[in-house]
Amino acid sequence: MKISVLCVGRIKERFYREAVEEYAKRLSRYCKLEILEVADEKTPEQPSEAQKKQILERESERLLRYLKQEAFLIALAIDGKKTDSVGFAGELERLGVNGISHIQFLIGGSLGLEEGMQKRADLRLSFSDMTFPHQLMRIILLEQIYRGYRIINKEPYHK
Numbered sequence: 001m002k003i004s005v006l007c008v009g010r011i012k013e014r015f016y017r018e019a020v021e022e023y024a025k026r027l028s029r030y031c032k033l034e035i036l037e038v039a040d041e042k043t044p045e046q047p048s049e050a051q052k053k054q055i056l057e058r059e060s061e062r063l064l065r066y067l068k069q070e071a072f073l074i075a076l077a078i079d080g081k082k083t084d085s086v087g088f089a090g091e092l093e094r095l096g097v098n099g100i101s102h103i104q105f106l107i108g109g110s111l112g113l114e115e116g117m118q119k120r121a122d123l124r125l126s127f128s129d130m131t132f133p134h135q136l137m138r139i140i141l142l143e144q145i146y147r148g149y150r151i152i153n154k155e156p157y158h159k
Contacts, residue, residue, distance in 0.1 A: 008109035023142035038062035080124030089151035
């Protein structure tokens with residue numbers, strides 16, 4: 001299985017980069033992981049609705065270049081479907097059994113993902129009603145993918 005994580009923004013903090021590298025190393029046993037970053041737009045302190053729309057559209061255009069028609073697209077969204085780790089593992093397994101060989105995850109920038117981009121997704125997934133920094137969300141996602149593969153393979157994992 002190939003898993004691509006498409007992210008708006010780069011990780012600047014070393015501790016976040018090290019966590020991403022650690023999960024990428026762990027996941028190499030289970031899948032081919034690819035992390036693609038696109039530039040985020042500078043967001044003013046109090047952006048107008050028009051500015052927000054423009055920022056989201058620009059970030060969306062950058063992400064569009066990397067979307068693959070054959071991939072199953074999962075957008076991370078606060079109002080998406082919620083599940084637990086076992087349910088998430090089941091979804092990963094179901095996709096593989098049904099012949100999906102490439103999953104793409106989308107993580108938006110500080111303003112989230114443009115609505116049109118979310119509508120393109122085959123699944124909108126929420127990890128919480130809380131808002132997380134997009135850099136941290138990348139790590140949370142990678143940890144859950146790793147946990148999902150551990151569950152699928154009936155390997156021990158921390159509960």
